Amino acid sequence: MLATMPRDGRLESTLAMLADPYRYISSQCRRLGTEAFEARIMLQPTICFSGAQAAAVFYDTDRFRRATAAPEPVRATLFGKVTVQNLDADAHRVRKAMFVDVLNAAAVQSLVQHTSREWHAALSGGTAQPLYELTHCVLTRAVCRWAGVPLSREEAPRRQGQLVALFDDAARNVASHFRARTARGQAERWLAGVIDNVRAGRYTPPADSVLAAVARHRDADGQAMPSHVAAAELLNVLRPVVAVSVYIVFVAHALAMHPACTRRLADGDRRFKLAFVQEIRRHYPFFPAVVARATRDFEWNGLRIERGRRALLDLYGTNHDPRTWDMPERFDPARFLDRALGPFDLVPQGGADVRTHHRCPGEDVTTALMSLFTDHLLRSEVIPGDTELDWRRLPALPRGRILVKARAGIR
Ligand code: HEM
Numbered sequence: 542m543l544a545t546m547p548r549d550g551r552l553e554s555t556l557a558m559l560a561d562p563y564r565y566i567s568s569q570c571r572r573l574g575t576e577a578f579e580a581r582i583m584l585q586p587t588i589c590f591s592g593a594q595a596a597a598v599f600y601d602t603d604r605f606r607r608a609t610a611a612p613e614p615v616r617a618t619l620f621g622k623v624t625v626q627n628l629d630a631d632a633h634r635v636r637k638a639m640f641v642d643v644l645n646a647a648a649v650q651s652l653v654q655h656t657s658r659e660w661h662a663a664l665s666g667g668t669a670q671p672l673y674e675l676t677h678c679v680l681t682r683a684v685c686r687w688a689g690v691p692l693s694r695e696e697a698p699r700r701q702g703q704l705v706a707l708f709d710d711a712a713r714n715v716a717s718h719f720r721a722r723t724a725r726g727q728a729e730r731w732l733a734g735v736i737d738n739v740r741a742g743r744y745t746p747p748a749d750s751v752l753a754a755v756a757r758h759r760d761a762d763g764q765a766m767p768s769h770v771a772a773a774e775l776l777n778v779l780r781p782v783v784a785v786s787v788y789i790v791f792v793a794h795a796l797a798m799h800p801a802c803t804r805r806l807a808d809g810d811r812r813f814k815l816a817f818v819q820e821i822r823r824h825y826p827f828f829p830a831v832v833a834r835a836t837r838d839f840e841w842n843g844l845r846i847e848r849g850r851r852a853l854l855d856l857y858g859t860n861h862d863p864r865t866w867d868m869p870e871r872f873d874p875a876r877f878l879d880r881a882l883g884p885f886d887l888v889p890q891g892g893a894d895v896r897t898h899h900r901c902p903g904e905d906v907t908t909a910l911m912s913l914f915t916d917h918l919l920r921s922e923v924i925p926g927d928t929e930l931d932w933r934r935l936p937a938l939p940r941g942r943i944l945v946k947a948r949a950g951i952r
Pocket residue numbers: 625626627637640644777778779781782784785786788827828831832856889890891892898899900901902903904906907
């Protein structure tokens with residue numbers, strides 16, 4: 542006997558979700574005593590899932606696909622309309638290989654070096670600066686230099702504003718959402734121009750740069766990407782590197798909140814530093830959920846899922862699921878010291894296999910930059926403000942600004 546899919550009783554649940562975007566799905570699952578329920582979200586019936594088991598079915602490409610899944614407001618701001626996020630099967634695999642290849646270990650190390658240089662230059666003034674905004678500036682300059690994208694000193698603040706708007710303004714409120722839409726148009730036109738210049742031989746980036754790889758990439762059909770598509774894919778590297786700034790704020794937050802961790806890190810325990818970074822990615826809210834659409838009718842755990850149904854996998858809730866994580870609300874890096882990770886356990890950047898599925902190709906970049914900033918922040922003066930998190934903000938951040946300042950005599 543198939544049970545009926547439990548429902549969130551509201552006619553439309555978008556507002557309930559926006560009121561607590563990181564905890565809405567898991568709190569409804571708890572309330573309804575289920576791993577999956579249906580709700581109307583953004584005017585469509587949507588299955589909401591939480592947990593490692595749900596993640597395994599969500600990433601089964603025989604049952605869920607991405608084409609037409611992401612809502613238009615997300616594609617018009619954060620993702621892009623014609624990008625890897627929206628592809629399936631061979632078209633996805635070939636486009637995805639470009640990202641996995643350009644984000645190789647040597648490239649990650651090179652980005653770390655560029656970032657470290659920009660950090661020293663930005664912090665040299667000796668005055669206290671807001672960490673989030675300072676990191677936007679450092680990461681924008683570093684990622685453009687590293688990717689081979691030309692960026693003059695005059696142009697940098699404007700381009701930084703556009704990159705930040707794509708992730709920081711997309712889902713905060715109606716006015717900011719429209720700023721993010723405008724920013725996507727401006728940033729795509731800028732980068733389409735850069736791609737055209739490369740292809741016409743007017744500008745030659747380093748052969749091993751991200752820009753060169755995107756300009757010459759061939760899709761599964763053997764064709765180069767049209768320049769507006771190449772531009773949107775270039776943005777899929779530039780934007781998220783700048784978005785690591787959110788995690789850098791959480792590094793500073795965790796250092797301020799957990800002095801015992803800070804002492805152990807200051808002693809130079811390298812294994813503990815990796816565990817600390819993983820625990821930040823598990824513990825703090827960032828990307829709330831990922832979205833797909835059912836390819837056919839099927840049953841899962843005695844529940845019927847219909848072809849064409851939209852599904853949301855709860856990433857924050859899966860990282861806090863008591864079936865996978867002991868005392869999930871506790872911040873405890875030591876939980877990662879002796880733990881082998883399954884493909885669906887730690888999913889702040891998606892789950893499954895990075896080459897064949899939609900899992901984020903930027904996890905190594907993210908953890909390497911978080912490690913670098915852990916070192917830099919340990920050597921700086923960090924002045925936390927109101928440390929309580931604003932859970933309604935997308936992405937969530939501490940309510941007060943965290944300030945940072947060079948410590949006298951230390952670089
Ligand atoms: C995809 C999170 C950093 C590039 C994703 C997904 C998530 C995510 C949740 C979707 C997974 C899915 O659809 O199943 C994050 C977070 C980051 C981050 C929280 C922290 C800032 C990065 C970085 C890069 C990157 C640094 C590149 C340098 C991408 C790309 C995709 C993606 C290209 C699309 C992959 C695909 O559709 O196959 N990311 N990411 N991300 N991420 Fe990240």
